[in-house]
Amino acid sequence: MRFTITREKLQEGLSAVTASIPAKTTLPVLANLLVETTERGIRLSGTDLDIAVSTEVIADVDSQGAITIPAKKLAEIARELPSAPVRVSATGEQRVTLECGKTRFRLLGLPKDEFPSFPSVRFSESWRVRSGDLQKLISHTAFAASTEESRPILNGVLWEMRPGHMRMVATNGHRLAKIELPLESVGAPSADLIVPPKALEQIRRLFAAEEDLEIARGDNHLGFRSPFTAVFTRLIEGPYPNYEQVIPRDNERVAVADRNALFQALKRMSIIASDQTHRIRLAFNAGMVKFSVQTPDLGEAQDELSVSYEGDPLEIGFNASYLLEILRYMPTDEVRMTFKAPERAATVEPMGWSDPAKYLCLVMPLRLVD
Amino acid sequence: MPRIAVLPNTVVDQIAAGEVIERPASIVKELLENALDAGARSVEIDVTDGGRSRIRVADDGTGMPRDDAILALARHATSKIRRTDDLVGVGTFGFRGEALAAIASISAIEIETAAQDGAGTLLRAENGEVRDVGECSRRRGTTVTVTRVFSNTPSRLTFLRSPRSEWRATADALTSIALARRDVRLTATHDGRQTFALAPVSSLRGRVAALWGGAYADGLVAVDDVTGSIHVSGLVERPGDAGTAARRIFLSVNGRTVRDHGIVRAAEAAYRSTLPAGVRPSLLLELTVPGDLVDVNVHPMKAEVRFRDRWMLERAVEAAIRRALGTHESAPALGSRAWSFGGTQNGGVGTVVDTEVLRRADGGFGPLLDTPPGSAAPDSARLPDDAPIPPLVQLRDTYLMFERDDGIVLIDQHSAHERVLFERFLGTLERGEAPSQRLLFPLTLHLGPAEADAFEEHQDLFTALGFEVEGFGGHTLIIRAVPMPHPRFDAERCIRETLDALAGSRFASAAPRHERLAATVACKAAIKAGDALSAAEMRALFSALGATALPAHDVHGRATIVHVPWDEVDRRFGRR
Ligand SMILES: Nc1ncnc2c1ncn2[C@@H]1O[C@H](COP(=O)(O)OP(=O)(O)O)[C@@H](O)[C@H]1O
Ligand SMILES: [Mg+2]
Numbered sequence: 001m002r003f004t005i006t007r008e009k010l011q012e013g014l015s016a017v018t019a020s021i022p023a024k025t026t027l028p029v030l031a032n033l034l035v036e037t038t039e040r041g042i043r044l045s046g047t048d049l050d051i052a053v054s055t056e057v058i059a060d061v062d063s064q065g066a067i068t069i070p071a072k073k074l075a076e077i078a079r080e081l082p083s084a085p086v087r088v089s090a091t092g093e094q095r096v097t098l099e100c101g102k103t104r105f106r107l108l109g110l111p112k113d114e115f116p117s118f119p120s121v122r123f124s125e126s127w128r129v130r131s132g133d134l135q136k137l138i139s140h141t142a143f144a145a146s147t148e149e150s151r152p153i154l155n156g157v158l159w160e161m162r163p164g165h166m167r168m169v170a171t172n173g174h175r176l177a178k179i180e181l182p183l184e185s186v187g188a189p190s191a192d193l194i195v196p197p198k199a200l201e202q203i204r205r206l207f208a209a210e211e212d213l214e215i216a217r218g219d220n221h222l223g224f225r226s227p228f229t230a231v232f233t234r235l236i237e238g239p240y241p242n243y244e245q246v247i248p249r250d251n252e253r254v255a256v257a258d259r260n261a262l263f264q265a266l267k268r269m270s271i272i273a274s275d276q277t278h279r280i281r282l283a284f285n286a287g288m289v290k291f292s293v294q295t296p297d298l299g300e301a302q303d304e305l306s307v308s309y310e311g312d313p314l315e316i317g318f319n320a321s322y323l324l325e326i327l328r329y330m331p332t333d334e335v336r337m338t339f340k341a342p343e344r345a346a347t348v349e350p351m352g353w354s355d356p357a358k359y360l361c362l363v364m365p366l367r368l369v370d
Numbered sequence: 371m372p373r374i375a376v377l378p379n380t381v382v383d384q385i386a387a388g389e390v391i392e393r394p395a396s397i398v399k400e401l402l403e404n405a406l407d408a409g410a411r412s413v414e415i416d417v418t419d420g421g422r423s424r425i426r427v428a429d430d431g432t433g434m435p436r437d438d439a440i441l442a443l444a445r446h447a448t449s450k451i452r453r454t455d456d457l458v459g460v461g462t463f464g465f466r467g468e469a470l471a472a473i474a475s476i477s478a479i480e481i482e483t484a485a486q487d488g489a490g491t492l493l494r495a496e497n498g499e500v501r502d503v504g505e506c507s508r509r510r511g512t513t514v515t516v517t518r519v520f521s522n523t524p525s526r527l528t529f530l531r532s533p534r535s536e537w538r539a540t541a542d543a544l545t546s547i548a549l550a551r552r553d554v555r556l557t558a559t560h561d562g563r564q565t566f567a568l569a570p571v572s573s574l575r576g577r578v579a580a581l582w583g584g585a586y587a588d589g590l591v592a593v594d595d596v597t598g599s600i601h602v603s604g605l606v607e608r609p610g611d612a613g614t615a616a617r618r619i620f621l622s623v624n625g626r627t628v629r630d631h632g633i634v635r636a637a638e639a640a641y642r643s644t645l646p647a648g649v650r651p652s653l654l655l656e657l658t659v660p661g662d663l664v665d666v667n668v669h670p671m672k673a674e675v676r677f678r679d680r681w682m683l684e685r686a687v688e689a690a691i692r693r694a695l696g697t698h699e700s701a702p703a704l705g706s707r708a709w710s711f712g713g714t715q716n717g718g719v720g721t722v723v724d725t726e727v728l729r730r731a732d733g734g735f736g737p738l739l740d741t742p743p744g745s746a747a748p749d750s751a752r753l754p755d756d757a758p759i760p761p762l763v764q765l766r767d768t769y770l771m772f773e774r775d776d777g778i779v780l781i782d783q784h785s786a787h788e789r790v791l792f793e794r795f796l797g798t799l800e801r802g803e804a805p806s807q808r809l810l811f812p813l814t815l816h817l818g819p820a821e822a823d824a825f826e827e828h829q830d831l832f833t834a835l836g837f838e839v840e841g842f843g844g845h846t847l848i849i850r851a852v853p854m855p856h857p858r859f860d861a862e863r864c865i866r867e868t869l870d871a872l873a874g875s876r877f878a879s880a881a882p883r884h885e886r887l888a889a890t891v892a893c894k895a896a897i898k899a900g901d902a903l904s905a906a907e908m909r910a911l912f913s914a915l916g917a918t919a920l921p922a923h924d925v926h927g928r929a930t931i932v933h934v935p936w937d938e939v940d941r942r943f944g945r946r
Contacts, residue, residue, distance in 0.1 A: 277805035
């Protein structure tokens, strides 16, 4: 194997794949990148066995071949090389030489056979989605997925593909985020996919917004690809809990508030909120919400904010950090909140979002004691 | 010493009277107490045949002038009190003037005594009657020799046990007094063999070492605490050691050895939740209280006292021990201890490591695992925590380790977290304040009959802890809301395992129901060995543990903290 590549192209390829290399691994080959020659240049691939990323960059190939190279060292070398063509050649299964000007490195790789093969995904039957749409869905929901191991299903983001729309939902069982986007057509049949947020994060990062992505599934994997880059991820086995059922339809108490003012008030209150529960109390009255927090052994705080509020007065407790987080992802200056009762789910939505997407967050209250 | 006088009847009537001589051990005790009351610095005791044949107690105390020596044998003759008022706060062991009379009445007694070096008095009496008064030459002090014990009361003789068990009772009596009066040299022989040879020492620990060995003494935790006018000091067993050796109880009040169940119970309460059921610790406790708070005149053998404010006293004892157990010292150490006995007159200052080291500078309760799932830390609006927490290392995903001036400290992460949660849950149950997160998707639990019973039995407590549970007929539970003790908390698993444990424990523990539940839930809710912790989580656990009342022990009495002194490390490397 022998090829010549510009330092910039090499770095471009490396920056796409190195994030998929596990920091710690018991399988030595996973610390390496797979480098293969293609018709257009070379393909760099890395994986932690859950997610695999592979990208192709232009290079002049003299002779074909493949080898694995320690990823961290290769990235460090690429960073320090002068801006000049890099000649890479492999002799045998394990020795790699990099030359750039007068600089010369020899690295010990591992045979390419040791590198895990990528999951087989049938791109012949694929959905087509614009990367920017996908980014919007991911960035408004992935934060809400659970990070705890107790219910693995909630560690994933539900991605529903339907004839007229697609939707993402994530929850940790205490709060939930849901976003839906109308679509002309996505190509392939309806599907419910439960995707690890880590993979979605890679996808959001790797593909430019205007790129069209092909998405296809294998047995329990999902593949995303653009002309140069592909991402494969393990899917989480369903079924996802029936979230439709918990979305309240009859919350007749409605408050509309300035997102930023609400955010600031909540932040102030959470200074005094308990470290374990972050519990604060909200009391809604005509035209007004009063905040209060009392934490034994610490102290108390109050604040108020004018809001437009319809419905009977209501006192309700929340984990302030959940509300803050939801508000951070609300795309508009005003938010609409609805409530039913102190023990029922509340909703938070953007007000006047000039976007075809529909966004809704749910948060379950904390029990108040008085 | 004041002269001896016979107490007037009005005073005698006030005295809790009684037969004090039951067996040879009582004779030895009374004679030894008299010697100590006479200011002896050194007492020699020789006992033959379990005390049946001969008891001799020789002291270097004040001695008695001849008239006093004769009078001493009369009933109610004492130099120690004159009036009823003197009983208040009496500081001597004796005060009734009965012992010598009682001893003399059942034996042959010989008293050699001299108030100054040189000319003394030799006095012989038999069955209570003075037979002979003469002169002798001796150093200042008194020697009392008692023979033919109970010879004139055959019924008493038949109640005596074997010489060995009579000697054992005597040795127990000597031990109690030896612990209380460690400033005095005590030697004792039985049938010519030396069994006690106790040099004066300055600390209780020193006496304990001389009695039961240095290793045993080193294993005890020092108690030293003042509440109001009550000073509680002494040595108690580490929870981890309790039950491994014979249980030893010693209690003295103002230097007087007494029995008191209430105080022992209060002391045991301090171990609450650190000991398995049925295991009881050794306790060597000394109480110093203002004289007017105790009445010593309630028990014929002066073995019990009455307290004016028992509740206050018991609370002081419990608090003192709790504080002592909260120190690192009560965690099992590896290798030799940093101090050596005898050198710790001041209660071991400088080596008794207070858990203040673990406490955050601001004294705040560090939350464990503070960041809720999925929430971004920067927005939690916390001030940066710049309290002095030492760098922590996690070992085997099981222990946290840090370095201190005097060695390495290891913390068991599960035990530590369990302790943190236990105290928090207990607080929740006692204050009735239970934050509870409602769930979007209620959890459904199917239980076996035993678990369902366990749930029913504890439903009120689960609710108080923040679980909102509905029975759904049969053995199905629906959980609608759960507490959030820490972000990794797995409510379903916790409640399932707690019910499992409750259903499986066949013996009812002595601990109150709510404590038992808090302990069980804490155990099940805590992070486990094998959970990798982030640096922030380690720090949070560290400060939360430091803020607990008993950081050194988990709810099962196991150590949460192990201290490896540098001495030990150095020794292993051959540097010492
Ligand atoms: N070893 C001794 N040295 C000096 N005085 C003694 C000694 N033993 C007894 N006495 C004197 O004899 C008195 C009577 O002793 P005892 O019958 O034991 O009564 P109590 O100790 O209650 O006063 C004591 O008060 C004390 O003055
Ligand atoms: Mg006496």
